[in-house]
Amino acid sequence: MDKRSVFKSVWLPILFAAPQMLLVFLFFYWPAVAVLRWAFTLEPPFGGNAEFVGFANFVEVLTNPLYWNSVMVSVIFALAGTLTTIFIGLVLALAADRQLPGSGLFRFLYILPYAIAGPAAGMAFRFILSPERGIAASLNAMWPDFWNPAKYGSHALIFVIIIFAWKWAGYTFIFLFAGLQSVPKALTEAAAMDGSGPIRRAIDIQVPLLAPTLFFLLVIMMTEGFVGADTFGIVHRTTNGGPNHATEVMVFGIVNEAFQGLNYSGAAAQSIILIGLIMVFTFIQFRFVERRVHYK
Amino acid sequence: MAEIDIRAARKSYGKNPTLHGIDLNFQSGEFVVILGPSGCGKSTLLRMIAGLEDITSGEIAIDGRVVNRLEPRERGCAMVFQNYALYPHMTVAGNMGYALKVAGVPKPERERRIAETAKIVGLSDYLERKPAALSGGQRQRVAMARAIIREPKVFLFDEPLSNLDAKLRVTMRAEIRKLHQRLSATSVFVTHDQVEAMTLADKLVVMNKGHVEQVGHPLDVYHRPASTFVASFIGAPAMNLFESRVEVETASAYLGGAPVRLPSSLAASLRGKDVTIGIRPEHTIVATKGPGVAAEVDFIEELGAGRVVHMLVEGEPFAATIGEDLNVAPGDRVSLDLPLEHLHVFNRETGRRIDPSDLPADAPAQHCAPLLTTP
Numbered sequence: 001m002d003k004r005s006v007f008k009s010v011w012l013p014i015l016f017a018a019p020q021m022l023l024v025f026l027f028f029y030w031p032a033v034a035v036l037r038w039a040f041t042l043e044p045p046f047g048g049n050a051e052f053v054g055f056a057n058f059v060e061v062l063t064n065p066l067y068w069n070s071v072m073v074s075v076i077f078a079l080a081g082t083l084t085t086i087f088i089g090l091v092l093a094l095a096a097d098r099q100l101p102g103s104g105l106f107r108f109l110y111i112l113p114y115a116i117a118g119p120a121a122g123m124a125f126r127f128i129l130s131p132e133r134g135i136a137a138s139l140n141a142m143w144p145d146f147w148n149p150a151k152y153g154s155h156a157l158i159f160v161i162i163i164f165a166w167k168w169a170g171y172t173f174i175f176l177f178a179g180l181q182s183v184p185k186a187l188t189e190a191a192a193m194d195g196s197g198p199i200r201r202a203i204d205i206q207v208p209l210l211a212p213t214l215f216f217l218l219v220i221m222m223t224e225g226f227v228g229a230d231t232f233g234i235v236h237r238t239t240n241g242g243p244n245h246a247t248e249v250m251v252f253g254i255v256n257e258a259f260q261g262l263n264y265s266g267a268a269a270q271s272i273i274l275i276g277l278i279m280v281f282t283f284i285q286f287r288f289v290e291r292r293v294h295y296k
Numbered sequence: 297m298a299e300i301d302i303r304a305a306r307k308s309y310g311k312n313p314t315l316h317g318i319d320l321n322f323q324s325g326e327f328v329v330i331l332g333p334s335g336c337g338k339s340t341l342l343r344m345i346a347g348l349e350d351i352t353s354g355e356i357a358i359d360g361r362v363v364n365r366l367e368p369r370e371r372g373c374a375m376v377f378q379n380y381a382l383y384p385h386m387t388v389a390g391n392m393g394y395a396l397k398v399a400g401v402p403k404p405e406r407e408r409r410i411a412e413t414a415k416i417v418g419l420s421d422y423l424e425r426k427p428a429a430l431s432g433g434q435r436q437r438v439a440m441a442r443a444i445i446r447e448p449k450v451f452l453f454d455e456p457l458s459n460l461d462a463k464l465r466v467t468m469r470a471e472i473r474k475l476h477q478r479l480s481a482t483s484v485f486v487t488h489d490q491v492e493a494m495t496l497a498d499k500l501v502v503m504n505k506g507h508v509e510q511v512g513h514p515l516d517v518y519h520r521p522a523s524t525f526v527a528s529f530i531g532a533p534a535m536n537l538f539e540s541r542v543e544v545e546t547a548s549a550y551l552g553g554a555p556v557r558l559p560s561s562l563a564a565s566l567r568g569k570d571v572t573i574g575i576r577p578e579h580t581i582v583a584t585k586g587p588g589v590a591a592e593v594d595f596i597e598e599l600g601a602g603r604v605v606h607m608l609v610e611g612e613p614f615a616a617t618i619g620e621d622l623n624v625a626p627g628d629r630v631s632l633d634l635p636l637e638h639l640h641v642f643n644r645e646t647g648r649r650i651d652p653s654d655l656p657a658d659a660p661a662q663h664c665a666p667l668l669t670t671p
Contacts, residue, residue, distance in 0.1 A: 204383075
């Protein structure tokens, strides 16, 4: 039997919920409705009456080749960022789970980057991975243009993905480490008795049993990669979408369109498409990946 | 088939020693049971043999090869875990064949051996099931099959029956014994259940607090327990133990005001000494009247095949098994006869058994001479 206490008055619970509801309404529902309205109107940037234009905003966005470029960049960024992040988090979690001396300290260090804001990490990496300094400079001296994100789009994309992975690996690490702790130790011991080494055990026993956690992280990190605050922050602080739109992820495009181009309606239409894209991706994940996940 | 040699093996976790120098030798093909209360270090010892725990100092050798630095897979041992440790995401066949897969055995060969082993343990119809769809007994069989299929030199069992219900435990016990006769690999079986230990063992090792208390054939251990710990741990109900002093004049111990005669081979040399005396409940003779140790019946346990009468002697509990012909009720006063041939005598300080052969041949003379003059 579950215990529950019931409020006698109607007003008291509403009063308790009001501050949160106010925030949700102000910063979630209102903007969402506004975006929906703007997407179908032509919103003058300096006020005045909006004009209903139907799907004109969408047609404009979808016929723009630069927009399709940014969709492509976003998909690559989210996919590569997610997979790298989960892979690094998994390797770190497997290592920390072995409980070797010092693993407590490393556990702390692995989580730490998550506490750093994406733009700040971006700033730091502008120096760390700058082609004129440090290790990159030495490599460039040996092989000219080995690493130059200011010149090559592919390098720039790798650059922002590295920063994203650096920051978010700590987040996936927490979940995967917690997941590994719940895999009974006897299972890995049994596998060891069966003659399986640490890497083989990880692949055959631990990773399959982590499947629910991995699936959760896949959904969360894909969403984060598409619309996360860090995705915009990192791109904004490092490459600014360049060179030649090579790192112009969709969120960056939206902010640019709205606040540089002052085209609120176009940005709103892009937002709606982005939301739709995330829904499609999440649907695909649940439809085709989740059925292969064993929940105990 | 392999001999296991454990030489001065110690284990400490940080500063806390859990095993204090274990010396044991298990013959090839022997069924060894390590028995002890929880926390005595028996599982730790087993895991040290398996390679799942480091050996802090000392040596463990399997088949003459020191295995201290070897990985579990290099030791040729298979282990059955207490909670089976089946891989939940693999089928029964997958669980059984995993070791072979890791070892790179080709698939047709693997399938043949899985089918063969499944037949031995009676799992042929369940090969495609996941462990979650099996009963406790079937999971236990999978765990055993997984160990058998590798044809290991040594089987290690870590309390494998403790999660089963009472009836299944008896069946599985018999199956393990039969399996051992068939495979004749050296088996080491850890348990806290004395019935399992008595029924399975060729060699019984009793452990307590990180020490080996006694090693021997189960019947030897039962009939000649080496210490008060072993005496009280093996046998149900437990052996009655009472502390007493052997009187100088009569060479008898006293319990409840009545003399208890000791075997003559021991009595003389123990005059004036503090001892602990033990007798098993089934050897204690209860009479409603007559001379003997005075006792009061506390309560009676009916076992069907017999009864255990729990009594109080000088306020201390004392148990005896009696037949159905004797009519006693709680509160009755009874008298106990403790036949001297069934008495066990222990040194009260060390708790070790005192046997006639342990005593120096000239001991009686030495002790008697001054003692006799004192009164």
